[in-house]
Amino acid sequence: MPSDAAPASSAPSARDRVLDAFEELLAEQSERAATLDAVAARAGVSKGGLLYHFASKEALAAGVLDRFAALIDDDVASMRTSEKGPVDYFLRTSIPTDSRFERAMVAIARLAQADDPRARDALAGAQRRWLEVLQETVGDPLVARTIMLIGDGMYYNTALLPATNNVLRDETDVDDLIALVRQLAEPAG
Known part of the structure; x- marks a missing residue:
């Protein structure tokens, strides 16, 4: 039919x-x-x-920024609903992959490096949203910021130093790191 x-x-x-x-x-x-x-x-x-x-090129940048905003919305929603929890999700996704999200993130960073204030605001907004979810999850703002910094370090080591990365050698290292961060995030007492 x-x-x-x-x-x-x-x-x-x-x-x-x-x-x-x-x-x-x-x-x-x-x-x-x-x-x-x-x-x-x-x-x-x-x-x-x-x-x-x-x-114009500015219109292209605006289009990429709009797509990035939608990707961040999706990522934060995935972070909130992750089966293993937001902390696990955030840390595991701090390791770069060859994905649309990763490409968009690097593209926005390049625009920010070229002094595009919209791109800087978009990156800062993404960071605020991730931090907000982490704070809601762990309850302690300092622990949430520490988790963000650990994620930043994971990204740095795996994206910028892939051939010489001796910090995160394999999935077991990531699992062990997440287990340690879970201990850090547990309430004292």
Whole structure:
């Protein structure tokens, strides 16, 4: 029986391809390398096609920031509902992966490095939201901030020093670290 609904397309729209290309160029290279011409070429659209969706590089940045906001909303929701709890979730996701979220995070960081105040605000907002969930979970603001710093260190060691990382060697180290953090987070007495 024929359906009235249009067939679902799995191919991303031209607009999404442009945003993906901008994120990729930011993450792989820099804000300076993510020119309109380079974005159009990477997305496989004409420059006119890019400008149809995004009139300027600032509009592209706004589009990427909007997508990042949605990704943060999803991440915080996942953190709150994680089967093993928010602390476990936060620490395990502090290890970079080759994911859309990771690419968006690096792209936003590149915009922040290029003095985009919207990007700095977006990163600070994400950090505030993660910290809020951690504080709700552990009850102690200092312990929550300590967990954030441990997550930052995990990211640094695994993203920036992958070949020389002697701190987190394998999944057992991560499990042991999380067990230790759980002890830190337990109420005294």
